[in-house]
Amino acid sequence: MLTGVILAGGQSSRMGGQDKGLQLLAGEPLYKHVLTRFLPQVDEVIISANRNIASYRRSGLRTIRDQYEGFAGPLAGIHAGLQAAKSEWVVCVPCDVPALPLDLVTRLWAGKSDAPAAYATDGVRSHPTLLLLHTRVSGMLEDYLRQGDRKLMLFLERINARPVSFADQADAFRNFNTPEDLKQWSVT
Numbered sequence: 001m002l003t004g005v006i007l008a009g010g011q012s013s014r015m016g017g018q019d020k021g022l023q024l025l026a027g028e029p030l031y032k033h034v035l036t037r038f039l040p041q042v043d044e045v046i047i048s049a050n051r052n053i054a055s056y057r058r059s060g061l062r063t064i065r066d067q068y069e070g071f072a073g074p075l076a077g078i079h080a081g082l083q084a085a086k087s088e089w090v091v092c093v094p095c096d097v098p099a100l101p102l103d104l105v106t107r108l109w110a111g112k113s114d115a116p117a118a119y120a121t122d123g124v125r126s127h128p129t130l131l132l133l134h135t136r137v138s139g140m141l142e143d144y145l146r147q148g149d150r151k152l153m154l155f156l157e158r159i160n161a162r163p164v165s166f167a168d169q170a171d172a173f174r175n176f177n178t179p180e181d182l183k184q185w186s187v188t
């Protein structure tokens, strides 16, 4: 069994504070585009959010809040996902990558080798929020967060996470941070 977690609990400051996952793209909330491509790859999807919980729950999906208050960043959402998962392995994706690879999970799974985690790269940049990880790293993550550390890439280095290249589909990582990004999508 594999649990999928959509990370949708950020502040969306570059989106003017408007919840990014709920912004409309082609008439559908951004997170729903992600869900369409993600759901067939996992057994269950959980939404990790910090506000507008009722809107996310309307999708019928289990929606959880971070245990670390105050928008602690993606690692806090990953932590909440690891706590909530019923499976040993969890795969996380951000709510703002509507073209995410359809073979994301298969390739992360193959690329992790014997490591407890694997994350995507587009051949140039790392995309650490597209991440497969084993629940056995929960304790380490909890210690890390409790010490006030928030840097996702640094944590992934500590647990020896493997990068997995998706250089053949770099466009799949296009994401949305500003209202202009959303407008651009409709014209391209």
Ligand SMILES: Nc1nc2c(ncn2[C@@H]2O[C@H](COP(=O)(O)OP(=O)(O)OP(=O)(O)O)[C@@H](O)[C@H]2O)c(=O)[nH]1
Residues within 6 Å of the ligand: 007, 008, 009, 010, 011, 012, 013, 014, 015, 020, 048, 049, 050, 066, 070, 071, 072, 073, 074, 075, 076, 077, 078, 093, 094, 095, 096, 129, 177
């Ligand atoms: N659960 C959870 N998810 C988060 C948190 N911070 C960011 N995310 C998610 O992680 C992904 C990447 O976040 P960013 O785009 O870097 O940050 P953001 O806060 O959403 O947006 P900015 O404020 O504009 O940087 C997005 O899918 C966010 O929704 C958090 O504190 N908790």
